[in-house]
Amino acid sequence: MIIGDLKNTDEILDSIDDAKKVLVMGCRGCVTICQVGGEKEVALLASQLRIGDKARGRNREIIELTIERQCDAEFIEPILGKVKEVDKVLSLACGIGVQYVSDLGLPTPVVPGINTTFLGVNLDTGLWKERCQACGDCVLEITGGICPIARCSKSLLNGPCGGSADGKCEIDPDVECAWQLIHDRLKALGKLENIERVIPARSWATSRDGGPRTRIREDLRSISREEG
Amino acid sequence: MRLSYPTNVKIVRVPCSGRVNTIHLLKTIEEGADGVYVAGCLEGDCHFMEGNLRAKVRVEHARELIAQMGINPDRIRMYNMAASDGPRFAQVATEMTEHIRQLGPSPLYTGSGPEWPKQQDPKEQIEDNNPKPKAAAG
Incomplete structure (x- = not known):
């Protein structure tokens, strides 16, 4: 939302x-x-x-x-x-x-x-937190459903960094370390081996770095033209 | 208890002060009321658990909103009283009326409404409310 x-x-x-x-x-x-x-x-x-x-x-x-x-x-x-x-x-x-x-x-x-x-989630009445940055190349499958792009302060794909202490991020003691969350979630899911998986440097062209994005779905456009 | 309270206080009945929304309070001010107060039950005594606490938050919100528009936020107040406490109801009605009288007419007052009432002695008020029949001339 x-x-x-x-x-x-x-x-x-x-x-x-x-x-x-x-x-x-x-x-x-x-x-x-x-x-x-x-x-x-x-x-x-x-x-x-x-x-x-x-x-x-x-x-x-x-x-x-x-x-x-x-x-x-x-x-x-x-x-x-x-x-x-x-x-x-x-x-x-x-x-x-x-x-x-x-x-x-x-x-x-x-x-x-x-x-x-x-883009965030409503955790409680009057409380919202960011969950997605619409980067256009989702890695949630590897990270146990916790987004390192939106939730890690540095958007690290291979974390945590040295700023993680007691599950919190160095930028603010109220901010949870996304990579600690990812670790704990993967452990609970029995997929801790994922934490050792190196996510290679990615292309940010799908994110804002590629300029304003346009999405064209020819399957829908062709139907619309037929109906049109 | 034949208690009297100022006649300028108009009562809008709601099932619980929790029914009062911020927009209700703003509308009263927008439509020219000089002041408005919510009379809720005593804190901790709400039949619906937290209706009066919700009203308190909404009153505070309405106060902030009118303050941002340059209206004295004290034109909106929240009072708590037991449903059975008639004397307190009359006392609060008098207190709020006096308080609003000190603040003067609403800046939104257009002049098309009733005249700003002069301060009345409570004794006179009782007489006003129960006028004695005048003796027939002759």
């Missing part, structure tokens, strides 16, 4: 300062699940902005709308009329949603209301 954090209020106020009509737009995807950009959060932020405006005697219209997903044309197209009506869209979706709505070629500027932070 994509995790996000609400932006600082002053930053949000600055970004919509020149708009006379603002659409606060939520997304029912990941940001609803991590309780930062769903219907409830849209209502709270919109109400908060209205309170600020009214207190300053500012006559600005703040409207609310939450759609199924901001990263899919089929959900955005039906609401394009609403987007055209306003001076600015304040999107509480992740960076993908903000860009997708911006890319539709509408004259309305779309500004982000949240910071997209990482």
Whole structure:
């Protein structure tokens, strides 16, 4: 799941300062699940902005709308009329949603209301941790289901390093050493021999080092063309 | 107990203070209320285990949100009282009213609502609430 954090209020106020009509737009995807950009959060932020405006005697219209997903044309197209009506869209979706709505070629500027932070898991109410960096070449099969890229501070493929002490990472005593976790998991799985397996230097072209990534699946595209 | 409390306090009944959400508190302020308070049961006495503790967290959140907008966060408060404690209910209603009176009208006050009430003596209030029939002229 994509995790996000609400932006600082002053930053949000600055970004919509020149708009006379603002659409606060939520997304029912990941940001609803991590309780930062769903219907409830849209209502709270919109109400908060209205309170600020009214207190300053500012006559600005703040409207609310939450759609199924901001990263899919089929959900955005039906609401394009609403987007055209306003001076600015304040999107509480992740960076993908903000860009997708911006890319539709509408004259309305779309500004982000949240910071997209990482791809992670919800461990408890209000607690999320990073689990994946979308590097494009998964090694979880060797490492017992614990990702050394996302969870080791150095993204070491052959760890641990000398900074591992009592199962913790040297960068912070609260950060667990991913390679200690991998060791313990492999032991529990009876696959400790994997720890001795040397993972060769890999190509990072599948990750961000190869530039922005595009994925094309001809099997799906050909079906879409046939139906199209 | 014929207890009186200020007439400006409007009660919104909920099954438990845990039903109160942050948006409910913001909406009251947005729509021009000068203040709002949540009257929850005593801590540790919630029939639903932690409803009043959840309300406490939400009240704190609502206070932060209005403070960010330049509104005095003390316009939103949480009070705890036993459901059977009528005198405490009346005392809190009076205390909150006095507190809000000191803060003055909400900055969102548009002038279209009722006049800002003048301070009333509790004795006068009782009389106001129970006006004596006027003697017929003649």
